[in-house]
Amino acid sequence: MATGRTHRPATRSRGIPEATVARLPLYLRALTALSERSVPTVSSEELAAAAGVNSAKLRKDFSYLGSYGTRGVGYDVEYLVYQISRELGLTQDWPVVIVGIGNLGAALANYGGFASRGFRVAALIDADPAMAGKPVAGMPVQHTDDLEKIITDNGVSIGVIATPAGAAQQVCDRLVAAGVTSILNFAPTVLSVPDGVDVRKVDLSIELQILAFHEQRKAGEEGSGDGTAAPAAAQEHRKGPDGDVPAVMPA
Amino acid sequence: MATGRTHRPATRSRGIPEATVARLPLYLRALTALSERSVPTVSSEELAAAAGVNSAKLRKDFSYLGSYGTRGVGYDVEYLVYQISRELGLTQDWPVVIVGIGNLGAALANYGGFASRGFRVAALIDADPAMAGKPVAGMPVQHTDDLEKIITDNGVSIGVIATPAGAAQQVCDRLVAAGVTSILNFAPTVLSVPDGVDVRKVDLSIELQILAFHEQRKAGEEGSGDGTAAPAAAQEHRKGPDGDVPAVMPA
């Protein structure tokens, strides 16, 4: 039952579809840019273009928020910025901890995008005693031994895991036990967490592999005219003459 | 027409659904681990657990590959590793360039996950002349001026953008013009690219905001018993007593 849960809730939270929630930050970013340029109102068409989505989708998304635009005019930029910020919970302060201060963890700590919108790096944590006390991004790295105390003292509910894959599950368990209920996982592992804990993963390797798949497909299509149907009956699946014994075995 | 295209193809490529493609790397990782432990065969149930998915989903995914398991036994681990690797295009070498060698870019360059599976960092590129020649991850950083030449000479078709947001679109355009057809974007911007170019984005800030949304929702639900159904009719939507005029306007 408690095995390998890495899915998002999938149950639409309070009537707002998950897909919509995932787009709200995109809208917010576009709106913030407009706000900085002192643009008072924006139409769904314009905003959709800025966010890279369909205008109908955008309008439907906003309809879930109950955000009201003005027909014939558009949406009030400032109002929408506020509404979306509130809906996403960005009007409050979210202390986060980053665990695993290697190359990636340090880069995350230095990343400006954290502090900008309601998120505050409360602590950097690493298992290496040699790292303890060393300043990273103007903040001393603390040792894993103090993890629980740090979580509790700072009221941290969001944790970022940037450890090697091998340590991720263990760190995750400790974070959860200490009260963290949302985890952003950069380690290339499937984390298993109890119900009620959200995990989102950012996996560089997976993204690259997906790109490689499409890239290979593009390359395979070339020279056969269009690319609509399956032109490659040539090496169809390579099921092999010998049934299902693989001829070559890569490392 | 050429406005803000950031979606994935959505057209199922050669009959393999996009959702399945996105899971293949997950399966591959789990299978590789089994392979290293010299496990000869694995059932859909076991493998699904390791990959954190439903077993029916996994079987259906494999059915798209035409991968054959053996009923009553399971799947041959080595065979599957090979099949999935080939399907994802990992049996060939993919030279990639990383543009923008700041904190993040450097971390990516040092990331082992790149080299492991068919991906090879062909070059590191940065716009800062002061960076040129400096070694990062045992490789000299090259200047943006040479971008086109680097792409062409190395036959690079996959580019990673780790620049600040402001420079991303420009870098993207140059990459595409030079022949790159797949882009992994770490900059917090919507990239617009011509048809035929795939863009995948990794956006830390967005992930955090999505987590914050759910986190806020959890916090709002507390104190009303379990968390199964929607017990919080209490503060439904918080539309406020004063209609829809926002009381406070944040910066």
Next chain:
DNA sequence: CCATCTTTGTGCACGCGTTCACAAAGACAT
């Protein structure tokens, strides 16, 4: 006050993805 024009909000239909549930297929023992 009325007509026109712009833009929102949404009902509806369609397609993709997920899950269930089961028949078919093969291993294995007798």
Next chain:
DNA sequence: ATGTCTTTGTGAACGCGTGCACAAAGATGG
């Protein structure tokens, strides 16, 4: 050879997300 038992492969149903297309709403001008 036959029966049993395990596990795959998939048909079918369902639900979510997307996009179209249009009616309703309001602004604006005369």
